[in-house]
Amino acid sequence: MTDLLSPKDLFALIELLKPAKRIFICAHRSPDGDAVGSCLGWAAYLRSLGKSVCICLPNPCPDFLKWLPGEADIVYHDRRRLTAQRLLKGADLVCCLDFNTLSRLQEMETAVQRSKAPRLLIDHHLSPDLEQFALAISHPEKSSTSEIVFRLIHQLGGYEALDTAAASALYCGMMTDTGCFTYASNDPEIFEIISLLMRKGIDRDRIYRNVFHNYSPDRLRLQGYLLYEKLQFHPSHRAALFTLTREEMKRFHFIRGDAEGLVNLPLQVKGMRLSISLREDTERDVVRVSLRSVDDFPCNLMAERFFNGGGHLNASGGELPFPLEEAVKIAWRAVEAFSNELGLTPEETTPTAQHETHTAQQETHTA
């Protein structure tokens, strides 16, 4: 397997780790499979070196990740603020995983900024805020932070000591960030890594089921409802959009994690290049935006220009401080502004183009 780090960076990493006794690991708010998986894998490696390690995340992970071995020991800042701050005070190294700038920590940002400990970044998002970190291991070309963590452990000679629990966490992170290896996964070495993880006794089939076959009946019905009643297509069928209101979330007994994966579904339509989800936040008066695309459509640029956010080329997010109806208008404006990138013809680009806001149900009745 190709070495991830140059000899110089490898040396810098070893020098940073050597004196650290108490290490604080954190990841972005609303942690996903890659955030939690990479933290657990990295923590296991550092513990194998004899370090005292804690993982602290701004808020809890969704239910479908709670099975991960070690999840129960994670300190969630929104629940145990004082513990998190005490751990941070005692830390002599802060590892920042799966995010590119401290603002992604939201409520935990100030506490982390106050710590005098050097910060190590391990991440795969574009445009890292380099001056915030003593050492930045940033590889946007890699599928996931979990893949980067595996490569680091491998290069540092930690593969032998890796156990099934840590291997499962890293596999889970790679699997979730690649849609089960259906995107960002054309590097043949990803499959070498999977093979090495399988040699540690991971149960891929069970990990898949734990993550993806973990729906409540309500979650499955919510999916049907959104696809049938809420999905709007741009006339070109190159872009689609759906909204989800607080009212609907209540109706379907929405819990954290239930929105996961929904925004990918419209991409199953032939020729679809962009999918947008607009969801009312349950706590703040903002609309959470999720963007997914295929090929070279730059979700990150759209998120930066229209939705106060950012992310990866094919998966980005952001938020709008407006009511949902306003957010929908902005989203369609964003689609029009990116008509070139969507490959629309001039006729399809006309701003007056009527979006197919009528639902499948209405279609049946009027047919």
Ligand code: 5GP
């Ligand atoms: P999701 O749609 O799953 O919430 O987010 C997809 C990706 O978009 C994340 O992995 C992250 O890279 C990025 N992202 C999501 N929300 C935000 C945000 O508010 N700001 C920025 N800069 N990036 C975001």
Ligand code: MN
């Ligand atoms: Mn990630």
